[in-house]
Amino acid sequence: MSTNFKPRNPDYDAVVRDSFSRQPFMAEIGAAITHLEPGICELTLPMRPGLTQQHGFFHGGLVSALTDSAAGYACYSLYPPDSTILTTEFKVNLLNPAEGKTLRARGEVIKSGRTLFICRADAYAEGEGESRHCLTGLFTMMCLMGKPDHGKRA
Amino acid sequence: MSTNFKPRNPDYDAVVRDSFSRQPFMAEIGAAITHLEPGICELTLPMRPGLTQQHGFFHGGLVSALTDSAAGYACYSLYPPDSTILTTEFKVNLLNPAEGKTLRARGEVIKSGRTLFICRADAYAEGEGESRHCLTGLFTMMCLMGKPDHGKRA
Amino acid sequence: MSTNFKPRNPDYDAVVRDSFSRQPFMAEIGAAITHLEPGICELTLPMRPGLTQQHGFFHGGLVSALTDSAAGYACYSLYPPDSTILTTEFKVNLLNPAEGKTLRARGEVIKSGRTLFICRADAYAEGEGESRHCLTGLFTMMCLMGKPDHGKRA
Amino acid sequence: MSTNFKPRNPDYDAVVRDSFSRQPFMAEIGAAITHLEPGICELTLPMRPGLTQQHGFFHGGLVSALTDSAAGYACYSLYPPDSTILTTEFKVNLLNPAEGKTLRARGEVIKSGRTLFICRADAYAEGEGESRHCLTGLFTMMCLMGKPDHGKRA
Numbered sequence: 243m244s245t246n247f248k249p250r251n252p253d254y255d256a257v258v259r260d261s262f263s264r265q266p267f268m269a270e271i272g273a274a275i276t277h278l279e280p281g282i283c284e285l286t287l288p289m290r291p292g293l294t295q296q297h298g299f300f301h302g303g304l305v306s307a308l309t310d311s312a313a314g315y316a317c318y319s320l321y322p323p324d325s326t327i328l329t330t331e332f333k334v335n336l337l338n339p340a341e342g343k344t345l346r347a348r349g350e351v352i353k354s355g356r357t358l359f360i361c362r363a364d365a366y367a368e369g370e371g372e373s374r375h376c377l378t379g380l381f382t383m384m385c386l387m388g389k390p391d392h393g394k395r396a
Numbered sequence: 397m398s399t400n401f402k403p404r405n406p407d408y409d410a411v412v413r414d415s416f417s418r419q420p421f422m423a424e425i426g427a428a429i430t431h432l433e434p435g436i437c438e439l440t441l442p443m444r445p446g447l448t449q450q451h452g453f454f455h456g457g458l459v460s461a462l463t464d465s466a467a468g469y470a471c472y473s474l475y476p477p478d479s480t481i482l483t484t485e486f487k488v489n490l491l492n493p494a495e496g497k498t499l500r501a502r503g504e505v506i507k508s509g510r511t512l513f514i515c516r517a518d519a520y521a522e523g524e525g526e527s528r529h530c531l532t533g534l535f536t537m538m539c540l541m542g543k544p545d546h547g548k549r550a
Numbered sequence: 551m552s553t554n555f556k557p558r559n560p561d562y563d564a565v566v567r568d569s570f571s572r573q574p575f576m577a578e579i580g581a582a583i584t585h586l587e588p589g590i591c592e593l594t595l596p597m598r599p600g601l602t603q604q605h606g607f608f609h610g611g612l613v614s615a616l617t618d619s620a621a622g623y624a625c626y627s628l629y630p631p632d633s634t635i636l637t638t639e640f641k642v643n644l645l646n647p648a649e650g651k652t653l654r655a656r657g658e659v660i661k662s663g664r665t666l667f668i669c670r671a672d673a674y675a676e677g678e679g680e681s682r683h684c685l686t687g688l689f690t691m692m693c694l695m696g697k698p699d700h701g702k703r704a
Numbered sequence: 705m706s707t708n709f710k711p712r713n714p715d716y717d718a719v720v721r722d723s724f725s726r727q728p729f730m731a732e733i734g735a736a737i738t739h740l741e742p743g744i745c746e747l748t749l750p751m752r753p754g755l756t757q758q759h760g761f762f763h764g765g766l767v768s769a770l771t772d773s774a775a776g777y778a779c780y781s782l783y784p785p786d787s788t789i790l791t792t793e794f795k796v797n798l799l800n801p802a803e804g805k806t807l808r809a810r811g812e813v814i815k816s817g818r819t820l821f822i823c824r825a826d827a828y829a830e831g832e833g834e835s836r837h838c839l840t841g842l843f844t845m846m847c848l849m850g851k852p853d854h855g856k857r858a
Binding site: 569573574599604610616617637643699 | 723726727728729730731732753754755756757758759760763764765766768769770771772773788790791792793794795796797798853854855
């Protein structure tokens with residue numbers, strides 16, 4: 243299930259991992275990159291009580307937040323050097339409760355344009371050999387050229 | 397800007413606040429209910445470094461997560477007793493970077509049906525007398541009758 | 551790419567085709583069912599000048615309207631007898647201009663619940679051996695039990 | 705309920721009406737511009753049998769198509785000269801059946817950026833003194849600079 247996308251930045255792997263490492267919220271919740279290739283990014287998040295809603299499942303807002311990040315880094319892997327990324331909009335359907343030991347989110351680019359990238363992304367709650375499809379969504383990311391991926395944006 | 401909705405549960409205020417207090421993820425990030433009336437819920441979240449993305453703004457996924465909760469509790473305030481709530485789907489446009497000292501999310505029900513509730517919700521980054529409109533979205537919530545709002549769902 | 555869905559109505563094929571034949575707007579534009587199996591429906595629409603926007607392509611609103619119908623009938627093929635269908639919400643990304651001799655829309659159910667069905671659907675502009683992916687979207691359909699699929703709804 | 709948007713093209717009114725007049729699909733269904741100001745566009749469509757679904761209401765796909773056009777022209781009224789418009793994505797909630805003698809769609813820009821415009825748009829089925837809110841949605845439009853609004857796009 244690889245894509246045919248060619249990265250415009252030969253250092254895409256280091257650039258994506260560096261950007262991810264500078265997102266304090268991803269560290270706060272405990273998410274890690276578990277797969278990365280041009281146009282695809284997978285993030286994984288272990289369950290702990292602080293991440294739940296009132297039924298003990300991963301909080302739905304958190305599920306979409308993790309999936310948004312997976313979508314963003316799937317797109318960012320295809321960006322040229324010296325650019326940064328912005329989520330323009332997204333939409334998700336929540337398919338099943340996110341009950342499991344880990345939450346896995348996977349983004350895959352379906353269209354790379356000059357400024358806009360469209361990504362499909364899904365989340366799965368997993369544990370004890372089971373994988374439950376929790377969320378599917380579509381994400382639009384904007385590529386901001388010549389803007390650094392750190393510090394305050396002007 | 398009040399709504400004309402009449403709550404089906406006279407104890408809606410206590411029921412919503414109790415449910416919110418049982419969402420560990422909302423406590424983890426530091427969110428609080430700052431306004432509640434039938435069909436409207438507002439949540440507020442103070443900035444701290446652990447909630448940011450790589451530019452130092454509130455993380456976009458977090459902005460949508462807080463807004464999803466505001467939308468959910470706006471709907472839940474109109475539910476009958478002995479019911480629980482589920483986000484079915486939502487879609488958001490991110491309008492401006494979420495740069496500010498607090499993040500405020502406000503949900504307002506636009507249609508209450510028998511099983512489905514439609515809510516508009518917005519987020520604002522605020523501080524030093526300014527309010528910046530960060531996100532607008534539409535949310536569909538399902539009312540699950542006869543299901544408790546706690547413990548594992550069957 | 552078949553689904554594993556089992557139809558709850560053994561007459562699903564006749565029921566879907568009958569409902570489609572009672573949609574005057576589908577006849578008005580010239581759409582036909584070109585593939586139907588449980589959980590999947592494909593509609594095809596030949597180009598003519600009355601269906602275009604200002605650049606001579608299929609009008610974008612029409613592309614989403616055809617795709618909405620394909621999604622609806624993909625879901626309706628899984629409904630029990632004596633029910634009707636309602637689009638609750640949908641969201642689409644327009645990927646490429648709909649330039650071609652025919653427009654093909656394909657809906658495929660990704661979750662069938664008791665009342666809500668979630669469907670992914672795509673549209674393709676085709677002609678001279680080419681197929682261009684124009685639109686991808688997610689659709690939520692509601693199953694109204696015990697309501698006839700004709701006449702004015704009460 | 706006027707907006708505060710200032711048009712970048714002093715001839716915006718003529719430019720929008722000219723573009724609308726070159727959309728054969730809008731003529732085919734019978735839609736007309738009934739209100740236009742910078743950042744706002746309203747379209748109206750009279751009921752006739754060819755525009756209905758199986759219950760005799762305006763077809764849902766048509767309701768979203770008309771609303772998409774209203775959103776597009778609300779944005780296009782704010783575009784600079786020598787540009788054209790493209791719907792990037794949209795999402796809608798269908799609130800009530802579109803039963804009425806006329807269908808009215810109203811788009812209002814909520815953010816105008818350099819390349820992307822975000823619009824809220826709604827549709828109402830009207831007749832005999834009643835107005836029923838059928839659809840609410842959010843639309844993202846792209847401004848293509850230096851591209852003509854007619855002929856085949858390169």
